[in-house]
Ligand SMILES: [Zn+2]
């Protein structure tokens with residue numbers, strides 16, 4: 001799989017070595033060749049360029065808010081945005097505001113400078129009318145069971161287009177960014193004994209409790 005993924009990414013032109021290396025990682029982590037992940041990947045690169053970023057986010061400097069929802073074909077797109085921008089769910093700098101849209105906002109924390117990116121309707125039309133969706137995914141075939149001759153062209157196609165043919169960008173404009181300091185303190189829950197980050201602990205009758213053991217549901 002790794003050799004195959006490496007060859008697939010090496011065949012793509014017009015990206016820097018760093019962008020290619022992260023695309024290779026993205027393909028490995030995403031787990032299958034499809035048209036959706038590259039859509040998010042390309043859109044992420046376009047957003048970074050519009051914000052004047054010369055590489056993916058470092059040290060929690062950037063936030064991505066994605067407007068894709070759950071239960072519709074968009075998870076692959078969101079992965080692409082994560083991998084190209086470096087704004088991951090794990091680091092807490094990717095948030096989902098589910099609206100069923102192939103769109104996201106990329107925000108620089110320090111300045112509040114932001115852009116909103118949407119995938120062009122024509123690109124979505126093409127992706128959703130491709131056999132990858134119509135003949136396979138919509139009929140319940142798993143992505144890894146789709147023949148390579150169907151999946152690979154969908155993966156490489158977007159990289160042959162100019163970013164402006166793939167996305168529409170609104171901004172840059174300025175948004176307000178909430179300030180939050182990371183918490184490094186741990187507390188033991190007085191009921192279940194779990195180690196809990198201090199900022200999630202509640203005090204009940206003078207004792208620390210975790211959200212699961214708390215009598216309050218709010
Ligand atoms: Zn996918």
Ligand SMILES: [Zn+2]
Pocket residue numbers: 189190191192193194209210211212213
């Ligand atoms: Zn507890």
